[in-house]
Amino acid sequence: MTAEASNRHSVAVLQSSFVLESDEVWQDRILTIFAALPPCDVGEHHLVIEGEDQDSRLILDGVTLLDGVRSWAIIDRIVWEANQIAWRSAPDHVLVHAAVVEIEGQGVLIYGPSGVGKSTLAAALCVAGAGYLSDEIAVLDPKTGSVLPYAKPLTIRSQMWDAFAVVAPPKWLAEHMRAVWYVPLRPAAAVPISVVVAPDFQATGDVYPVVRSRAEVLIELCSQTPQLKRYGVGGFEALADIVRDAECVTIDTTDLAIACRKIFDLVASTGHNKNDGA
């Protein structure tokens, strides 16, 4: 984070940014939550937080978004707005609604419909030793075929707090989070994708990852790429390249520990296969 003045700091959100103007207490909270995003010199968007914890106001680019709300509502909204800024901000990249982690230098892209547990699986993999890139947006660089980090704070829902106590936010911050923890994780470097996972928490009972048809996965990834039309053929080709080179599987995530082990094994075997092929 770069200090422009004592109470203004700027945070880069992909190719955009926001500057935060608030008192020091709020700067501490928000900058801790966004600690994994890089600092920058100027803010394209202007966020202002005013008022007390029980009666706070949030203003974005001169428009009052929230007024008279408690501190947690401000935090939830800023994380949401940061994501919206990210979605609008990267004309040079293909943005896919997916989580991405890194295991042994290889990328695992986790995609699926809303509520399927992408963030939860990403969190479990990170706790088990994977590197973190994003739990919301996979930023695909069509030139290199790699996925770049967008290290927004990892989202952990209340029902998973018990399982992820090891990454719990500090108490002074957690008391301003009502039903979701936002956890900053240091981002891993850009990675090529070698495994594409569709989590399935409908208790399939499948012992092994179920291999998916690449064509089917490509169609599903297209449906998770909201600006696909804008990217044109190049965007489609970038997605096709990922799917062509990766193992595409569905994994039963009803037991997260088992699901993580399967993914680590899969990445290891993919690595071996690639080395053998080479």
Added chain:
Amino acid sequence: MLSATLIQEVLTAGLRDEHRGNLDEPATDAEFTELFEFACEQRVTGLLVLAIERACVAVRADQRAKVIDAHNESLRTCQNLESMLLDVHDLFAAAQIDMRVLKGPAVARRFYPDRSIRTFGDIDLLVRSRDWDPAAALLIANGFSRRYREPRPGFTARFGKGACFVGPDKLEVDLHRTFVDGSYGFAFDPDLLFEQSQDVIIETTHIATLSDPLLAVHSAVHAALGNRPARSAPLRDLFESIEAGVAPHSIVETAEAMNLSYPVCYALQIAHDRLGISCSPELQAWSANYRPTRREQSALDSYTATHRRYARQVLNGVSSTPGLTSKLRYIAALAAPDRSYLAERDGSVARRLKRALSISRRSKEQS
């Protein structure tokens, strides 16, 4: 019997800093079973999970696991329902039918800090009166079946609240024309509901819903005029709307503009009684000081009395229907509906009249 304190701990999880009562001891098996059944029946397993995680309710590890399993099951249903919603949204968009998603998916995304807290059991969609019949036909053409027939063709599109459609996967869509049946259904022009809208984003699709104040008013109306006793989820929705920054005065103004002030005040009172806290001092003062007219009181009674007074609901509906021709059509459709409708419900016109008389008699005895 499940204690009011325990229910309040669940329904206010995350809304209060302190919790009350001696809740350090894990719930007994009997207490837990009752609490669990309450949470499942009221579709508030998300709040029970939150209450457990925030230590508002103490349970054993096996009890916690059972709650999380049940909540995950609800989330799976929600996921399937949202997938169906996306399909129906595409169908309606292709047919140029303007729709708004209501209740569960909308409030979960607009008001709740974590949408997975707010689960739901069906999808509620609102379409304009003129689009209601084409929308129903489109659903039927795509494998849905209408759960109950209407008294006469075109009745729902003109007078009704809406109807339930069951999809090929047994998932349900409630296709609404307005908020409620009866007199409060005629309290405002349903097309006004389309004047302002905003989007919720499901996966990557933007779907229109009502404005935030209208969503809050709808939650209140649902709580006040829907099931008896009132469902817990819409009561919590009201609190979440305020927590998410919906201005109390905008709720009051919207309720007044839609002639729904009294049901909203009534819902606020129920919410205060059930949850033990008020969602906003401004709204609480407004509802406490609201003096309904005799007509409003009668209309509300027809929805909220122990034995709902269907006859009075119909009579209120008649007096609220604008225009003589419409009134006559409304009466005719209810007094002498189509044979297919009768066969499904009463069997014959005579039986229907007999049932109406019996309801009316019982209603008089109660009053």
